Amino acid sequence: MPLRAIIFDAYGTLFDVYSMGVLAERLFPGQGKTLAEMWRDKQIEYTRLRTLSNTYKPFWEVTQDALVFCCRKLGLPLTLEAQNMMLGQYAKLQPFPESLEVLRELKGKGMRLAILSNGNPEMLDAVVESAGMKDVFHHVLSVDPVRKFKTAPEAYQLGTDVLGIPAKDVVFVSSNCWDICGAAWYGYPTFWVNRSGAPLEELGVTPHGEGTSLSDLRDFVRQRNEAAVPGSQ
Amino acid sequence: MPLRAIIFDAYGTLFDVYSMGVLAERLFPGQGKTLAEMWRDKQIEYTRLRTLSNTYKPFWEVTQDALVFCCRKLGLPLTLEAQNMMLGQYAKLQPFPESLEVLRELKGKGMRLAILSNGNPEMLDAVVESAGMKDVFHHVLSVDPVRKFKTAPEAYQLGTDVLGIPAKDVVFVSSNCWDICGAAWYGYPTFWVNRSGAPLEELGVTPHGEGTSLSDLRDFVRQRNEAAVPGSQ
Numbered sequence: 138m139p140l141r142a143i144i145f146d147a148y149g150t151l152f153d154v155y156s157m158g159v160l161a162e163r164l165f166p167g168q169g170k171t172l173a174e175m176w177r178d179k180q181i182e183y184t185r186l187r188t189l190s191n192t193y194k195p196f197w198e199v200t201q202d203a204l205v206f207c208c209r210k211l212g213l214p215l216t217l218e219a220q221n222m223m224l225g226q227y228a229k230l231q232p233f234p235e236s237l238e239v240l241r242e243l244k245g246k247g248m249r250l251a252i253l254s255n256g257n258p259e260m261l262d263a264v265v266e267s268a269g270m271k272d273v274f275h276h277v278l279s280v281d282p283v284r285k286f287k288t289a290p291e292a293y294q295l296g297t298d299v300l301g302i303p304a305k306d307v308v309f310v311s312s313n314c315w316d317i318c319g320a321a322w323y324g325y326p327t328f329w330v331n332r333s334g335a336p337l338e339e340l341g342v343t344p345h346g347e348g349t350s351l352s353d354l355r356d357f358v359r360q361r362n363e364a365a366v367p368g369s370q
Numbered sequence: 371m372p373l374r375a376i377i378f379d380a381y382g383t384l385f386d387v388y389s390m391g392v393l394a395e396r397l398f399p400g401q402g403k404t405l406a407e408m409w410r411d412k413q414i415e416y417t418r419l420r421t422l423s424n425t426y427k428p429f430w431e432v433t434q435d436a437l438v439f440c441c442r443k444l445g446l447p448l449t450l451e452a453q454n455m456m457l458g459q460y461a462k463l464q465p466f467p468e469s470l471e472v473l474r475e476l477k478g479k480g481m482r483l484a485i486l487s488n489g490n491p492e493m494l495d496a497v498v499e500s501a502g503m504k505d506v507f508h509h510v511l512s513v514d515p516v517r518k519f520k521t522a523p524e525a526y527q528l529g530t531d532v533l534g535i536p537a538k539d540v541v542f543v544s545s546n547c548w549d550i551c552g553a554a555w556y557g558y559p560t561f562w563v564n565r566s567g568a569p570l571e572e573l574g575v576t577p578h579g580e581g582t583s584l585s586d587l588r589d590f591v592r593q594r595n596e597a598a599v600p601g602s603q
Contacts, residue, residue: 185418186548186573189521190555202572209569288422315419322423336442339435340419 138306139365140326140358143243144278144296146311147254150330151351152230152264160226164219165211172207179203184255184286193284195257200224227256228263232270233332239351240273243358251276253296253309255286276300288319296325308345308361310354318342326361328354371539372598373559373591376476377511377529379544380487383563384473384584385463385497393459397452398444405440412436417488417519426517428490433457460489461496465503466565472584473506476591484509486529486542488519509533521552529558541578541594543587551575559594561587 148154155173162169180203187193194202204223208215244250251274254261258279265271276299280292287293297304304324311317312330318340321327329344330351337343346357381387388406395402413436420426427435437456441448477483484507487494491512498510509532513525520526530537537557544550545563551573554560562577563584570576579590 182548183571183573185422186521186551189418189421190523190552192555192573206569206572288419290423315415318419319423322425336439338416339439339442340416340425 139362140248140306140308142249142251142300142302142307143354143358144251144253144300144307144309144320144325146309146313146316147252147256147261147264148230149332150310150312151236151252151270152232152268154230156231157223157226160223164222165213168211168213172211172213175207175211176200176204179207188286188289193286195281196255196279196286197224197227197257197260200227227260229267230264232268233351235351237268237270237273239355240270242355244273246358248358249275249300249302251278251296251300253278253280253293255280255292257281287316288322290323293320293323293325308354308358310351314338315340317344328357330354372595373481373539373541375482375484375533375535375540376587376591377484377486377533377540377542377553377558379542379546379549380485380489380494380497381463382565383543383545384469384485384503385465385501387463389464390456390459393456397455398446401444401446405444405446408440408444409433409437412440421519421522426519428514429488429512429519430457430460430490430493433460460493462500463497465501466584468584470501470503470506472588473503475588477506479591481591482508482533482535484511484529484533486511486513486526488513488525490514520549521555523556526553526556526558541587541591543584547571548573550577561590563587 145151154177158169158173161172165172180200183199183203201224204220240250252261256279258281261277261279265277278295278299280286283291285291307325308328309320309325310328310330312332314329314335315338317327317329318338321342327344328346331347332349348354378384387410391402391406394405398405413433416432416436434457473483489512491514494510494512498504511528511532513519516524518524540558541561542553542558543561543563545565547562547568548571550560550562551571554575560577561579564580565582581587
């Protein structure tokens with residue numbers, strides 16, 4: 138069977154989350170890069186701990202907690218105004234330059250497109266709207282209804298439940314190798330957008346496809362679907 | 371009720387895991403500290419991902435995977451000999467200097483003492499034996515039987531199951547703030563051995579006690595138990 142749908146991670150995959158560093162640098166000169174990276178790591182750590190321990194909180198709140206922790210750790214004075222600016226930036230994240238064109242082209246070829254993200258619904262709706270992508274996606278899915286963050290299988294299952302397609306006929310796309318592993322363990326074919334040339338995690342998973350941008354995904358999908366239809370080129 | 375038992379995390383709490391850095395520095399001059407810290411972070415990350423995704427592997431293997439990843443990421447050539455030396459070091463970790471004396475004293479006061487660790491049983495038995503602590507602990511518990519690493523509640527439940535004591539009459543001791551949070555979420559009173567003066571995680575948990583070494587734990591237990599027995603001083 139050819140691939141019939143594509144599920145995308147959001148932050149870091151479609152939207153450039155490290156651009157937060159620019160704002161962070163403006164607010165805390167000399168510390169922006171350190172803060173932005175530590176914040177992202179801590180945010181992910183908190184999603185995992187809260188999922189492991191069944192103490193779910195929406196991503197917005199987890200993200201805020203992580204910011205407060207990181208500023209305390211780095212000794213940076215976090216005013217309410219700065220906090221609101223940093224969190225507010227999440228609604229205005231820029232998509233990677235190729236994102237919109239590739240998405241439109243894939244949709245034009247009949248693929249069903251979805252986002253599946255740790256972000257809570259309000260955050261996702263805001264960033265999708267701001268990036269002009271509202272008409273591109275058939276589904277914008279948050280893990281919020283299952284109250285578990287990735288890589289819990291229940292999170293990935295939201296995709297197959299909503300699409301009504303077996304996991305094997307969907308490709309899951311993420312820039313995070315751990316997310317690729319979680320999706321592969323659930324049963325999706327995977328495409329790793331390895332934007333930074335990171336080494337593969339030692340988790341026993343090899344993605345079905347890999348590239349440096351979403352443009353490479355376009356080629357991957359074409360090749361997979363041509364191979365699935367005998368005689369076509 | 372007074373506290374009747376104490377459960378200790380092992381690595382970083384009783385045994386100094388960052389002493390791995392010394393060996394790492396000998397094997398990879400100039401990169402030892404970076405490698406040891408990255409290895410520890412990656413090891414913990416893999417335990418969480420594998421627990422979230424129900425893909426448990428014993429800690430020994432996870433630790434090996436993490437080492438392989440980190441050396442690849444840092445561009446360090448990892449020979450089989452170096453790998454065996456690094457992993458073998460886990461069996462010979464030094465206890466923190468105050469560990470043994472404090473443990474003996476607490477045991478002398480009638481406390482039941484246990485270790486509850488992500489480590490698999492062989493690893494734990496080896497390091498406890500090597501540190502001369504075999505006669506000190508009533509129980510050396512690995513999460514291995516439940517095939518979930520901390521902070522899964524099932525991991526912490528091993529302590530109450532084996533001790534046969536309600537969680538509220540036990541104190542859980544760890545140097546890792548995330549471990550303190552997991553234990554508190556499960557229901558244990560907690561004592562954080564905050565050896566490095568780290569800020570408290572923003573996870574809504576405040577430990578019942580905090581100190582910079584196990585010596586402070588001794589005072590905490592005495593005060594708690596004096597307060598629990600009216601009229602005693």
